[in-house]
Amino acid sequence: MRSHNTRLAILSATILCFAAYVFLYRKQSLFTSRNGLIAQSTETTVNNPPAVTVSANGWTQSNFSSTDSARLTTQQERATTSSVITLTGTTKKPVVCQEYNLTFVSAFFDFGDHAKGGGRRTVQAYYPWSEAFGRIYAPLIFYTDSDKFGEHIRQLRAHMAPHLTHVISVNRSTLWPFQYKDVIARLYARKDYPKHAPNTVVPEYSCSMHAKYACLHDAMVLQHGLVTTHFVAWVDIGYYRDLTNSNISYCIVPPKDFNETKVLYNQVYMPNFNLSPRDIFYHNHVWVGGGMFIATREVMLRLCDEYKRAATFLLLERNLSSTDQQTLYASMTTEGKRDVRLTVDIAVLPGTHGWFQLGNSLLRPV
Numbered sequence: 001m002r003s004h005n006t007r008l009a010i011l012s013a014t015i016l017c018f019a020a021y022v023f024l025y026r027k028q029s030l031f032t033s034r035n036g037l038i039a040q041s042t043e044t045t046v047n048n049p050p051a052v053t054v055s056a057n058g059w060t061q062s063n064f065s066s067t068d069s070a071r072l073t074t075q076q077e078r079a080t081t082s083s084v085i086t087l088t089g090t091t092k093k094p095v096v097c098q099e100y101n102l103t104f105v106s107a108f109f110d111f112g113d114h115a116k117g118g119g120r121r122t123v124q125a126y127y128p129w130s131e132a133f134g135r136i137y138a139p140l141i142f143y144t145d146s147d148k149f150g151e152h153i154r155q156l157r158a159h160m161a162p163h164l165t166h167v168i169s170v171n172r173s174t175l176w177p178f179q180y181k182d183v184i185a186r187l188y189a190r191k192d193y194p195k196h197a198p199n200t201v202v203p204e205y206s207c208s209m210h211a212k213y214a215c216l217h218d219a220m221v222l223q224h225g226l227v228t229t230h231f232v233a234w235v236d237i238g239y240y241r242d243l244t245n246s247n248i249s250y251c252i253v254p255p256k257d258f259n260e261t262k263v264l265y266n267q268v269y270m271p272n273f274n275l276s277p278r279d280i281f282y283h284n285h286v287w288v289g290g291g292m293f294i295a296t297r298e299v300m301l302r303l304c305d306e307y308k309r310a311a312t313f314l315l316l317e318r319n320l321s322s323t324d325q326q327t328l329y330a331s332m333t334t335e336g337k338r339d340v341r342l343t344v345d346i347a348v349l350p351g352t353h354g355w356f357q358l359g360n361s362l363l364r365p366v
Contacts, residue, residue: 095137095366097251100164102231102294102362104136104252105219107143107211109172111204115197127152129238134159136240136363138252141166141219141226143211166226168218175218176308177210184321196284199322209290209323210311217304220297230254233294239359250363255294259347263295263303265328266358267348277330277339281320287329288348292359303344310340 108130113122126149133140134156142165144150150167157165172178184203187193198205212234220227231254243250258264265288275285295303307324310331314320318339320330331340349358 095249095251097137097366100137100139100252101229102233102252102254103139103141103219103227103229104233104235105141105143105212105216105227106133106235106237107208107215108146108149108237109144109204109208109211110146110149111202111208114202114205121198126238129241131156131246132240132243133157133237135243135246135249136252137164137249137366139164139166139227139229141168141215141223142237143168143170143215143218145170145172166223168223170215172207172211175207175211175214177207177214177311178204180312180315181207183315187315187319187321194282194284196322199284199326200281206321206323209325210307210327212290212324213304213307216300220301220304227297230296231294232297232300233292234290235359236291239291239356242356243363248365251366252362253364255358255361260296261299262345262347263293263299264347264349264358265289265293266291266353266355267351268355269352271329271332273333275333277314277318277320277333277336280330280333281314281322281326284322284326285329286325287332288325288346289355289358290324290328291355294358299344306342306344310342313340 108126110123113120115121130153133153137160140153140157142150142153144153144167147169150169153167154165181203184206188195188200188203193200195201200206216232216234220232255264267287268289269286271287279285307327311324311327314327314330320326328346330336331342332346349361
């Protein structure tokens with residue numbers, strides 16, 4: 001009897017062990033299968049981001065060089081192996097660029113609506129024009145005297161890493177160009193001074209154009225530690241107004257193979273350096289566009305100092321005032337070089353280009 005009970009106990013134990021084995025085997029199989037499905041789903045999402053899909057978004061495969069393609073491939077590989085780095089191409093989810101080697105400085109000063117380009121430029125127009133900065137992943141130092149517009153910029157970039165956006169409230173009367181507003185206003189009030197709206201009609205507009213260089217100087221010298229990149233660039237807040245596809249985000253890649261002892265501008269019209277500074281101001285001649293320009297920190301700082309000297313000399317000694325575009329052109333003429341004596345040279349993209357060519361050449365869609 002005892003032997004029979006022993007055999008029953010051994011048989012029962014064997015059955016229980018077998019059942020436990022089957023249960024654990026099936027659980028492991030389900031776990032492996034589920035992980036495989038998750039991995040497959042993740043790779044599908046990462047390997048097919050909007051940035052890589054060529055669609056009717058204004059960009060085609062021909063816009064990418066082999067270097068750019070390799071860069072995007074590297075970014076995809078990083079996204080596949082990390083749950084933190086994602087390339088989404090949307091305005092609300094984070095985009096991680098390979099590097100941030102260029103800092104943008106920009107500004108908006110609210111001096112009301114004014115005539116511009118044969119029409120009327122309104123303050124309200126700058127809100128939609130600036131929306132692209134919610135999709136451009138580069139450090140931005142932004143100056144404004146408008147709390148409303150400053151909050152607009154913060155909200156546009158709220159989904160980005162905090163170190164990429166610095167909004168600085170400023171009393172514009174503390175910037176050196178606005179301290180000459182009354183002098184400029186008296187000059188523009190003269191009947192014999194040419195009227196090119198708003199350049200030589202609205203004193204605040206001219207002051208705002210000169211203030212680019214005051215803001216750049218402040219960002220690099222007084223705002224300690226904000227500009228840490230090798231390159232720094234001024235960009236008008238409405239410069240990227242044509243980037244209206246909200247499904248495309250961008251990284252910024254600094255230009256390659258330009259002389260770092262110079263400041264890079266976009267050449268809009270071929271220059272005639274035999275013109276006099278008076279001709280340039282009176283006839284509203286343009287050589288380079290002032291909407292964007294790029295230099296190393298050291299060279300940009302020198303330009304800011306020398307630009308202040310050039311602008312104040314032309315205003316106070318030659319009774320000439322307009323925008324930075326006329327100031328730079330006049331300073332580089334034969335007569336201007338003799339009188340102003342800039343030591344910082346200007347480099348331009350070869351040939352002539354549209355107003356936004358330089359800035360568009362820096363964009364890499366992701």
